[in-house]
Amino acid sequence: MLIRRARKEDYAAFAAIEAEHPGYPAWGEKGFEAEENNRNSVTLAAECDGRAAGFINFWILRPQVQLNTLAVSKAFLRRGAAGALIGKLLEYAAKNLCREVDLEVNEHNAPALALYQRHGFELVGRRPKFYNNADDALLLRKKI
Numbered sequence: 001m002l003i004r005r006a007r008k009e010d011y012a013a014f015a016a017i018e019a020e021h022p023g024y025p026a027w028g029e030k031g032f033e034a035e036e037n038n039r040n041s042v043t044l045a046a047e048c049d050g051r052a053a054g055f056i057n058f059w060i061l062r063p064q065v066q067l068n069t070l071a072v073s074k075a076f077l078r079r080g081a082a083g084a085l086i087g088k089l090l091e092y093a094a095k096n097l098c099r100e101v102d103l104e105v106n107e108h109n110a111p112a113l114a115l116y117q118r119h120g121f122e123l124v125g126r127r128p129k130f131y132n133n134a135d136d137a138l139l140l141r142k143k144i
């Protein structure tokens with residue numbers, strides 16, 4: 001599993017990965033492209049067998065890192081791709097002297113909650129009916 005900076009040619013594959021997870025807020029190719037204009041934004045790809053297996057996007061807003069989106073293709077689930085992407089985010093955070101990583105996640109997203117718990121994120125808040133005016137968003141934070 002190789003973790004590297006994302007390139008324009010990855011965005012179609014990222015959008016296809018998003019489409020594999022109905023209900024997950026999708027950025028689409030245009031959304032990833034727009035991030036290129038944001039100097040604080042980092043998008044990484046997890047590459048496996050020469051294919052984009054997953055992606056992560058975060059903003060470095062010292063002293064915080066905001067994790068915006070993270071997804072892995074169904075063909076590559078439970079092979080450590082998300083963990084490797086989070087590991088690289090933590091490297092960026094440390095290099096940029098950031099003290100915490102923040103994210104929000106749907107209260108019913110059990111795989112993501114298990115992933116974040118495993119990586120030391122803790123519940124710090126809740127936004128009621130944040131998703132489609134129905135599900136709550138949980139605010140999670142990892143102190144570095």
Ligand SMILES: CC(C)(COP(=O)(O)OP(=O)(O)OC[C@H]1O[C@@H](n2cnc3c(N)ncnc32)[C@H](O)[C@@H]1OP(=O)(O)O)[C@@H](O)C(=O)NCCC(=O)NCCS
Nearest residue numbers: 021070071072077078079080081082083105111112114115
């Ligand atoms: C959540 C998601 C990113 C996990 O990706 P992944 O590459 O399969 O995760 P990893 O292989 O790195 O898993 C690491 C650990 O997270 C936990 N985990 C991941 N998926 C899990 C699941 N379906 N059920 C329970 N625990 C899970 C486990 O502790 C796992 O370790 P293990 O495999 O040794 O048991 C993936 O399921 C996904 O893309 N979901 C749709 C998009 C999404 O919800 N993103 C989260 C944004 S907030």
